[in-house]
Amino acid sequence: MTGAGRRHAVAVILFAALALLAAGCGDQSTLSPHSKASRDIATLWWWMLGAAGVVFFGALFLLLLGWTRRRKRGLPVFGEDEGLTTGLVVTFGIAVPVVTLIALFVVANFSVVSATQAPKTASTAMTIQVIGHQWFWEVRYPGTTAVTANEIHIPARTRVNVVATTTDVIHSLWVPELNRKIDMIPGHRNRVLLYADRPGVYRGQCAEFCGPQHAHMSMKVFAQPPDRFRAWLRNMAAPRRAPSSPELTRGEQVFVASACASCHTIRGTSAHGEVGPDLTHLATRTTLAALTIPNRRGYLGGWILDPQHIKPGAKMPAIALGGADFQAVLDYLQSLR
Amino acid sequence: MSATRRKLPLDALQWFGLLGAPLAWMTQFLIGLSFQFAQCNAAGTTWSLPVHGWAIAALAAAAVIGVLGLGAAAVLYRTISSADEGEIPHAARLRFMSILGLTISSLFIWLILMAGLGATFTDRCVQS
Amino acid sequence: MATTTTTTAARARVDRLERIWEERPGLLGWLTTTDHKRIGILYLFTSLAFFGAGGVEALLIRTQLLGPDKTVLTPQQYDAVFTMHGVTMIFLFVIPISIGAFGNYLLPLQIGARDMAFPRLNALSFWMFAASGIFIYIGLAVGQAPSAGWFNYVPLASKTYSPNLGIDFYALGLIFNGISSTVASANFIVTIFKLRAPGMSLNRMPLFCYAFLAVSFALLFALPVLSVSLIFLELDRQLGFHFYDIAHGGDPLLWQHLFWIFGHPEVYIIILPAFGIATSIIPTFVRRRMVAFPLVALAELLVAFIGFGVWAHHMFATGLSTATTVYFAAASLVIVIPSGIQLFAWIMTIVTGTPEFKTPLLWIVGFIVFFIIGGLSGIMFAAIPFDQQLTDTYFVVAHFHFVIFGAAVFPILGGLHYWFPKVTGRMYHEGLGKVSFWLTFTGTMVTFFPMHILGLLGMPRRNYTYPRDMGWTGFNVLESIGSYVLAAGLVLIAVNLAMSLRRGAPAGNDPWKAPTLEWATSSPPPPYNFAVIPAVSSPYAMWDPEDREKDVRNLEAGVLVLEQGHETPTSTVVDAEWDEVVEMPSDSPWPISLALALSGMFAMLLLAHWVTAGVFLAFAALVLLAWHSKEPQEA
């Protein structure tokens, strides 16, 4: 290879590596698995990519051969041998694909599927209910009174059985780094296994078109060490702590008196709305509106005053609150540890 | 040899070689799926159907018909190839259809076996 | 016969045919035409208009996704645009142009017939297609476009979650479009079975016709299931039935099953005509017969048949039982073999022939490259766990754009160049053709290949926007740039062909020395196609000189000229032995009247005026009675 050729080749390899690296990073990538299920799928993908590469470049080679030999008829060595050409078509068009496809069928639909299909409930340590709404995730922990939204906490290195249901249209629960997606279909209780190799934050998103705000229906799975998870769960199960200062009490009264209470629930108060997410421990969440905005005072205020600006089409109406009341409610919401 | 050749129903062989295996697969497919839908839905709680039993029966029957289809196409192909020029009317078309029959039947036998064995070695009503 | 006929007897016969088959000029001629060539041209321009609309929708989508959190389109507008993009491209462009334009124009010519078996039915299927397209686009115009995606899953498409008329426009428009396609497919099947030139037995039929036979059977059996699912949807929406309503015993998955039983054969319906076009172009420019002819013919029929047994691979993530998915995964893997046979046969034909890489063959090589990549990613979806990980992401968007744009539209664009001289009598500009190919090829690759990576990075499909920090921005910018390059390439094709309409060099009857019978006629072919029905002894009729000389002798002797009226021979199904001579109806006002009556009925159904809809239906019945009152021999 000439100098220029070699430099050219290095550039190409670098670009390819860069592209693959890019594919690896990003915190919702199917190529950075953190569980046996996702790892099996990723391995299956790399093997399939390799086989596909062989087929593609083989065909490309033949097309180039056809171009270079465009003046000459018949095969390079064997000339115009009709029987051999048909034989090649039968071999590479039927025989070789049949063998490869049988292998793919057995590997993918028997060994890998055993890791990705719904787990036997007995083989799982705990169960979580994730309920799809138009455009956020309600999360419940059966056996406790804990209810949260959009941020699922699970103990690391534990087989968690997730029951996925929906209250309105079809959604799809999908955390690429932990497992394949499972559709949430009215009237069906589909189950999927969530298992995280090690503690960490794994992002997921709704993967079945469910209306205008389908794009802003994301979630996070926090895999925590078991003891930290149990502490979190205990806190989640508890109702809200009584407001410690007069401002917070006033904030709670404004909240309960306003339209907010008709949609949201804060356990321990008279707010029992079922439409919106449970806000009992809102301040423990890192994000708001299904990961659309971070959970900071400025964003929280902007979201309350004009949700349609942030999530056009969202079902939450704009709340008209005066200056002082507004600040009191903000303080109160930020106190809901 | 030519005496027996005239006796063979060439058109019947042609159509059975072409359509036997595909229709056998279609039947196996419909039987297998019907039992899956009947057993693995809400109604399944009220009865327990022999899902695997029927899957195996359908697999066996379809495979036999597929092989017979392949045999029919092979007999037709050999008959046409061994006959001398012009002896059999529409020989070119019959030879063309026998080649089609050979390929179709072998592909469908493979599909019948793959689908049937796949369904047999999979647990019943495990939600995937 | 286009060859210079010297004898006066032959000349007299041709003049008599000219007078008998002379068509009514002017607009009225076009509105009442039953000539398959005129109907093909009507289909061509109408579907290209919808291609423009679909293209604009695609560019809107790509502009909205150029960067994170952009506001080119509101979410509601984006949903309407991507739904209309899908519906337009599939139902109003790629199928009508390949079946309506290419199929209608070329099939009778390739089998040596003078027209389709049912010419008036052929006109009806065009007018119903045009009416259904306008019907759906009226929905967009009045701001009631469907916005639940082209496969329109329930309950999002139910009255509760899509209260406006958008979904009703979608459902009734597609039932109307479905009737048009079903009628057209029945017409194609009877034409291929009964109107082949005497002597064209099944082993002598061109591969183009096998593709159209396969696609017609797939359409025939797939569309009724779509109509059933749409009728159920309309009954649910307008009369409060409960087919898909879980609270009263229905099931949303019923819609998915019914839709995909139609849906997957539909995507093979999209690609099969493209196989037909590719298998027509390759032998011409490679100057040799197709390798393994029987296997390629079989492959096209097999794709259509197995296509009916794979539908639930669109539903692997909906929680079906593993044993059920295994049936569909097995069939989804076996359906790879027909594509493998065809791909390898095409490539071996190019390798063993002497290819001349003119624009049509370039498009077909581009098609082969995209079809290999699209096919390989398709095989991956037959692996159940991989499908469950990457369905509904941009990886599947990449797959089907490779297989629909790369592998169905490329042969259509190649076919436009290849048959341009036959339809217009002029040659397109070769240099401009090559430039527009490479521009479109690059644009397509740059637009759709990064989508594979986006899918692997976890970007779901149908998101009107995406967050900044997901690592998706770079690829989306690349894709949007690619889509503009792609659009430029398509515009360049339009310029090349439009310019060549007037300034192209005269092309003559057979500029490519092609093997199929349409090149035996003049360019453009006369209304009666063939002065004498051609003799056929192989699928490459034009490459059998002795048959063509026999045609000249037949013309002089008056054998198979059939100049006593609008006549064409019918032959037996398998061996095409000459059976009878049938009289064909010529221009008729009834097809367009029936299409208008049915349009009225569907409009009234949309507005839930049941009685008026019944009146229109009665009017349609009367038109049908009038349709049959004038019998062909009385025309």
Place this chain on the structure above:
Amino acid sequence: MSAVTRSTEASGGAEIRGVERNRLSQPNGWWGIVLLIATEATLLLAIVGTYYYLRFQATQWPPRGIAAPSVALPLVMMGVLLLTSVPMQLAAVATRAGRVGPTRALIVLAMLVQAGYLAVQIILLRNDLLDFSPAATAYGSIYFTMIVAHHAHVAIGLLLDVGILIRLIGGLTDYRAVGVRAIALYWHFVNLMAIIVVLTQLSPSL
């Protein structure tokens, strides 16, 4: 081969018989109706398939409060409809023999029985509608949609009968002869579907 029959020109008994005798394959019209029957059969089988799919979604079928369908009368009506295939087939044979008189008579006879069948079915339908509504449960929805779909095909058959009878007033041409054969084939399809639809409709009681 110059004396190949110009079939569409044939009119009157003798010419029709001649065309029929040396016809090698089925006429275009025959293939046309066969393919139309193929699509209509797929449509009806999709509806019947939906019935069983919805049946498998329910533990209680028909749902509580809806009586299982009565068996006797529908089976009798099905038998009556099946019988009408006989006059229709005889009409097809008569038309191939070029005898227009018997063809008309047989079609009129079949049409009367078919019209009677449809009238009775509409009455039965009205009674069912009084018992339970299609807009109440999925069972009602599929039950009524399936039955009305089949009745619609019977109604279309009646319209075809009327249409061909009007055409036959002007005597017999090959075009009309093929028309009669096509309508006979269509009725055989409708009667066959009657068996499948009725048995499905009565499946909870069988």
